[in-house]
Amino acid sequence: MILNRTLDAAERLASQKTLRNYWAAFALGQACCGEATIQLMALAINIPDRVVAAMGAMNYAGFLALPLGFVLGGKLGAGKSMQLENYLAALAALLLATSPWTHPILFWGALLLFLVARAANNAMRFPLQSHIAIPSEVPSMLSRNYVSFWGCTLLGCLAVSLTMQIFPGNGTLAAVFAAGSIFFICSGGFINRVKEPQEVKKLAEQKLSSQLKAAWQNPLVRHQIYAGCMINLFLAAVVPMNILCAKRGMDASDALIILLAAIQAMASVAGSVMVKHITNRCGPRKMMLIGYPLVWLIPLFWLLIPADAPRFVLVLPFIMGGMVLMALGTSLENYFLVTVPEKLQIGGTFLVFVVTGGCSGAAGMALNWLLFYLAENFCDSSSAMAPFRFYYAIVGALFALGILAPWSLPGKAEEYRNMIRSKFE
Numbered sequence: 001m002i003l004n005r006t007l008d009a010a011e012r013l014a015s016q017k018t019l020r021n022y023w024a025a026f027a028l029g030q031a032c033c034g035e036a037t038i039q040l041m042a043l044a045i046n047i048p049d050r051v052v053a054a055m056g057a058m059n060y061a062g063f064l065a066l067p068l069g070f071v072l073g074g075k076l077g078a079g080k081s082m083q084l085e086n087y088l089a090a091l092a093a094l095l096l097a098t099s100p101w102t103h104p105i106l107f108w109g110a111l112l113l114f115l116v117a118r119a120a121n122n123a124m125r126f127p128l129q130s131h132i133a134i135p136s137e138v139p140s141m142l143s144r145n146y147v148s149f150w151g152c153t154l155l156g157c158l159a160v161s162l163t164m165q166i167f168p169g170n171g172t173l174a175a176v177f178a179a180g181s182i183f184f185i186c187s188g189g190f191i192n193r194v195k196e197p198q199e200v201k202k203l204a205e206q207k208l209s210s211q212l213k214a215a216w217q218n219p220l221v222r223h224q225i226y227a228g229c230m231i232n233l234f235l236a237a238v239v240p241m242n243i244l245c246a247k248r249g250m251d252a253s254d255a256l257i258i259l260l261a262a263i264q265a266m267a268s269v270a271g272s273v274m275v276k277h278i279t280n281r282c283g284p285r286k287m288m289l290i291g292y293p294l295v296w297l298i299p300l301f302w303l304l305i306p307a308d309a310p311r312f313v314l315v316l317p318f319i320m321g322g323m324v325l326m327a328l329g330t331s332l333e334n335y336f337l338v339t340v341p342e343k344l345q346i347g348g349t350f351l352v353f354v355v356t357g358g359c360s361g362a363a364g365m366a367l368n369w370l371l372f373y374l375a376e377n378f379c380d381s382s383s384a385m386a387p388f389r390f391y392y393a394i395v396g397a398l399f400a401l402g403i404l405a406p407w408s409l410p411g412k413a414e415e416y417r418n419m420i421r422s423k424f425e
Contacts, residue, residue, distance in 0.1 A: 011195050015132040016141050018194045023149040025187035026086070031156025032180025033093045035059065036261040037173065038111065039243050040254050041099055044170050045107060049248060050376060053391075054369035056240025058111075060232050060361025062119030066354050069123020078124035079194045086188030088117035090181040097177035100170040119358075126336070131197050146272035146330060150265045150322075156183075157262030165255035173254070211347025220339055221348050224332070228356025231292070231328050234399045236364035237371075238298050239321040241391070245302055246314050249385045256311065260318045267322025275326045284335040291327025294320060295399075299392035307385045371395065 035056070042052050072081035095110035129141065160176050215221045246252040246260060279287050298317045305313065336352055371394055375387035 006197055012132050015195045016144070018190060019129070019132070019141075020144050020148045022082075022187050022190040022194070023145050024152045025183055025190055027149040027152035028156045029086075029089070029093070029180045029183035029187060031153050031160055031261075031265075032176045032183065033089075033096065033114065034153075034157075034261065035240055036157075036243055036257055037160070037176055037180075038096070039240075040247075040257060041096065041107070041173055041177070043247065044173060045099055045104060047104070049244065050369050050372040052244055053241060053372040054365040056244070057236035057361045057364030057368055058115055059240070060236045060357050061365055062115040063122070063354050063357030063361060064359070065116040065119040066123045066350060066358065068116065069120035070350070072120065073124040073127075078128040078196050079192050081124055082121050083188040083192040085117045085121040086184045086191065089114055089121070090184035090188070092117060093177050093181035093184060097174040097181070100174060126333075128194070128196055132194070140276075142330065142334060143272055143276040146326065147269055150268040150272060153265035154262050154269060157258055157265055161255050161258035161262060164258055165253075168254065212350060213347075215347030215351050218348070221351055224336060224339075224352050225355050227288070228332055228352055229360045230399070231288070231332060232356050232360040233364050233367070234292075234295055234395075235325065235328060236361060237368060237395045237399070238295055238392075239325060241368070241388075242298070242317045242321055245317075245385075245388045249302075249388045250307075250309075250311070250314060251384070252311065252314065256314075260314060263315050264318040264322040267319040268326050269322075271323040271326035272330060274323075275330050279331060279334055284331040287331040288328055288335075291324050291331065294327065295324045296396060298324075299396040302385075302392045303389050303396075305385075307383065 039052055039055060042055060047055075069081065069085065072084060075081070076084065092110045092114035095106060096114065099107040099110070132141075163176065164172055242264075243257055243261070247254075247257055252260070275287055278290070297320050301317045301320070336348065371391050372387065374394075375390040379386035379390050
């Protein structure tokens with residue numbers, strides 16, 4: 001619902017709760033059609049491992065579809081455009097459900113539609129969030145949203161894991177995708193009820209080229225592009241590969257993979273609460289400085305774990321993955337919302353998230369594919385873990401200096417914003 005005025009306190013709270021409910025339903029759809037199930041479906045229809053490795057960065061590459069989200073947001077408003085995008089995701093999930101019995105080209109087409117719809121869905125959430133919460137409410141709102149999202153992701157993953165343990169097979173995997181389609185339809189219904197001021201739609205209607213130019217002139221946006229590219233490249237190379245490594249390297253079952261994804265979601269819930277408190281005390285930049293070194297623990301784990309290690313130790317990289325996604329992803333978003341002036345948030349969102357997300361994701365896909373291709377051809381084929389050890393050793397070395405990325409961001413973000421306010425507001 002679009003209102004021709006600023007929201008009052010009660011309407012802000014109602015919209016924040018509506019957004020929380022939206023993320024809960026969306027998370028259940030994601031649990032059914034998320035990274036783990038998509039990779040399992042790809043393996044089930046015999047997609048090569050090196051291609052599955054590249055798929056881990058496709059979530060980030062999807063940010064290239066953000067301009068579509070802005071176009072729809074300018075025409076329909078945030079709520080209506082996000083509703084349409086969720087309905088398209090529901091259609092894609094139904095098509096993915098048919099993958100075991102149809103040509104692989106349909107899998108790729110449905111996956112492309114799903115990633116585009118899901119990425120476009122991100123475009124208007126930043127302007128929407130900035131207009132349904134005052135600055136003092138932002139950390140609590142983000143924490144509430146992430147707890148809702150990851151909590152429901154946890155419940156959904158546990159239900160999917162139990163179902164696949166009891167009824168293994170491609171038919172069950174297809175039914176999981178069909179269930180995800182239903183949840184995306186529900187999430188679209190929720191977001192259509194959000195109250196938003198007219199300014200959100202007007203921001204999206206503005207000519208993007210002028211906003212891009214103004215945002216690029218803001219040195220803080222350029223700082224965030226550099227930091228975001230390094231952070232997202234590292235995350236895309238490390239965290240999604242946990243699934244393929246556990247499945248191929250350690251021969252984990254499909255049900256165990258989904259359970260590990262649930263554990264990662266649980267770690268994200270705990271991480272979102274912890275990140276909120278640390279960010280409130282130290283700021284998002286220091287949170288990123290704390291979080292970045294933790295990513296190195298994941299390659300270190302896979303380099304040192306014995307091939308015959310007990311299955312319960314596999315929870316460790318997934319717990320670390322959930323924690324670092326919150327420590328870095330949430331902090332980057334928080335830093336953006338706090339520091340970038342409102343009038344630059346459309347152009348800033350495009351630059352920061354299309355470049356750092358989409359372009360980094362596309363580069364990450366090529367990097368993941370290349371490294372895994374080299375690993376498959378130059379490692380001992382008698383050891384299932386050998387190519388993964390090679391992969392993680394190279395990734396760890398490539399991103400050893402990545403800690404300099406968040407370090408380059410201005411430390412006192414609010415003071416920095418005050419310095420540029422006269423020029424950009």
